[in-house]
Amino acid sequence: MAAVETGASERRLIRLTRKLSGRLSELRESVCEADGVPLSTDGTCKVCGRSRVPEPEVELERVHDGEPTEQERLQQKFRQRYAALLHERELEAQARAKAAEPVKLPKSRGERASEFLRGGQLVVRGD
Numbered sequence: 001m002a003a004v005e006t007g008a009s010e011r012r013l014i015r016l017t018r019k020l021s022g023r024l025s026e027l028r029e030s031v032c033e034a035d036g037v038p039l040s041t042d043g044t045c046k047v048c049g050r051s052r053v054p055e056p057e058v059e060l061e062r063v064h065d066g067e068p069t070e071q072e073r074l075q076q077k078f079r080q081r082y083a084a085l086l087h088e089r090e091l092e093a094q095a096r097a098k099a100a101e102p103v104k105l106p107k108s109r110g111e112r113a114s115e116f117l118r119g120g121q122l123v124v125r126g127d
């Protein structure tokens with residue numbers, strides 16, 4: 001089963017990507033684009049003499065603006081549906097348990113018949 005992406009893991013991934021991207025840009029800025037040689041300490045290339053102009057930092061697109069992502073909304077809906085399902089099952093189980101309680105059986109024919117007798121004598125005449 002695939003891992004469930006949460007908002008937290010998404011944020012962690014973005015943080016790591018930023019960090020990695022930062023390291024890459026550091027590395028890139030220390031090497032001449034044309035010659036691929038390390039720049040000297042003053043930022044100029046020993047081969048072509050060009051100096052690198054540091055690029056403005058690119059702001060990555062924000063995933064979260066306080067609003068939950070589509071994935072988080074779906075997960076929230078799923079949790080609500082699941083909780084409702086559990087509640088429903090709980091109620092069903094309770095209903096079943098109640099139904100399983102011993103029920104009072106109707107009186108048998110013999111019991112009903114003996115109500116008409118007192119000391120073996122018929123006291124009420126039925127049709």
Ligand SMILES: [Zn+2]
Nearest residue numbers: 032035045048
């Ligand atoms: Zn160069």
